[in-house]
């Protein structure tokens with residue numbers, strides 16, 4: 032082990048430095064998780080070696096000192112921080128400490144979302160907003176009243192909950208930026224060529240630091256209240272739940288996702304569940320805060336030097352970490368698009384080990400100015416592909432040079448092109464091997480023809496050997512040809528040939544998807560296939576006819592029409608047909624056309640949304656019945672919806688939407704009647720409502 036005294040000194044300097052960057056300068060360089068790891072290591076070492084203790088260790092601070100831009104506010108009741116639990120065991124250990132502190136009394140726990148924003152204390156005198164202050168070091172914060180007044184969720188005057196408002200009341204909670212606002216602002220910044228905001232929390236903090244309140248207002252911040260500070264002349268409370276109800280009654284938004292539990296195991300289960308669904312929310316959370324509900328019990332438990340013993344922050348695993356950027360490379364996709372990506376020293380983030388991350392496009396690399404050799408922040412949130420957020424500039428070693436986008440395609444050597452006004456750089460060489468390989472790999476991929484055993488490596492072997500130039504060549508491959516390739520055995524060769532052969536029977540929509548027409552994905556392919564039944568029928572349709580299919584639209588219709596008409600693609604299509612691929616069922620196409628002609632078009636141009644079970648129908652057959660009558664069957668209710676059909680297990684959001692937009696609601700039992708004579712059914716509904 033290294034000299035603990037030296038490591039302690041180093042850690043104190045690091046933690047103090049990053050604390051200052053975070054709290055005073057609003058310019059954090061490290062993701063929270065990296066900072067927390069340093070602070071934890073420091074606390075552990077201090078506990079282990081009390082002989083090296085110093086009085087001014089940063090572990091004694093809650094946050095940072097106030098900045099000179101804003102005047103200071105001394106909090107009447109200090110704003111403490113929270114201790115963290117990094118997993119369920121640490122949560123249980125906290126609950127054990129609580130139980131011991133309460134001498135056998137059983138606590139009720141309140142679990143709340145830990146909003147990833149900025150703590151704020153907002154003071155009202157005689158019901159009027161008089162001051163808003165940041166947490167600062169917990170004792171002294173900054174006066175940001177003018178900026179907080181621009182937040183829509185914060186009332187300028189309190190509502191009377193009945194019985195009058197307190198003479199003095201401080202409402203505390205979290206200022207945050209919703210992910211929608213964050214994304215929108217970043218799109219604007221990107222369009223203007225400006226460095227993007229790193230994450231919603233930084234963005235919220237930066238927004239509150241604006242000298243001009245109008246600038247804060249443009250950032251559209253929000254607020255969730257979760258606590259009271261100083262209160263004079265208000266009602267008496269005995270529990271946290273009561274204070275929350277009170278906070279709601281005076282006009283503050285209180286987060287609805289609050290639960291009470293009596294066992295720590297239930298709390299742990301709730302934490303895990305919220306962790307799994309953290310991205311289903313309109314704002315970011317980084318954990319769950321668990322608090323003892325009973326205020327008398329809180330008294331008993333009291334505080335440590337930095338945090339209450341009656342609460343704990345259960346922290347989710349980090350979604351941002353730092354690591355070393357080893358190299359930047361460019362990959363060329365099946366459409367020729369060149370995507371720069373980062374080669375990273377492997378780092379565990381967002382639940383998995385990441386060694387590559389996208390850099391999106393040429394402009395993104397330039398704006399972020401990441402350079403091989405940099406320490407970079409890597410983000411992996413939920414199912415989203417990992418990305419490089421930006422460099423930690425202060426950790427950049429000497430001599431690290433800016434990176435330049437290559438002028439030529441690394442696969443074929445031809446010059447990249449970038450049409451004016453477009454974000455994408457492309458290789459447009461018709462014979463580029465990277466594009467060819469990607470096309471074949473896409474053809475075989477799970478969402479397209481789903482050919483097992485034909486991954487990128489196998490494709491590269493086949494194309495390098497000259498056996499495959501495009502997907503149509505796959506269907507002529509023999510076992511003998513495959514076994515002649517390096518490291519391909521008899522069994523895998525036979526399996527692959529069988530798999531390729533089997534793919535000839537894949538339904539038409541998979542073939543359509545596999546063609547790789549720009550914009551045409553599986554959903555639109557399915558819509559086209561089920562509407563027109565054969566590839567030839569689709570090829571004959573005009574852009575308007577294609578675009579009229581629900582889920583298609585003009586953009587897709589145009590590229591599909593162009594692709595199917597293009598002279599250069601005719602030979603390719605004929606080779607696929609000759610290989611025996613499923614181009615659809617002409618009899619079904621004919622039957623569908625005849626059936627359509629025979630059925631009265633009662634729903635011509637009308638959109639009918641179905642939710643829940645319809646007696647005598649499956650979801651698909653109900654939609655088909657609507658389409659056969661000239662209607663469409665979209666997945667959601669809008670102002671243009673003709674009617675919403677509601678059966679058992681209906682979705683609440685569709686119902687609410689229909690009610691608020693005045694869309695007629697038809698019980699599922701009347702679905703068949705609606706198909707025959709929709710106007711009569713709606714008239715009945717109106718009569719029933721009037722009568």
Ligand code: IVH
Pocket residue numbers: 111112113143144145146147148149150205257258320339342344
């Ligand atoms: S209670 C003494 N409740 O997390 C109790 N804090 O890591 C103090 N936070 O400083 C806070 N959501 O900025 C509480 N529902 C919530 C919270 C919450 C987010 C923040 C707050 C606090 C930090 C501690």
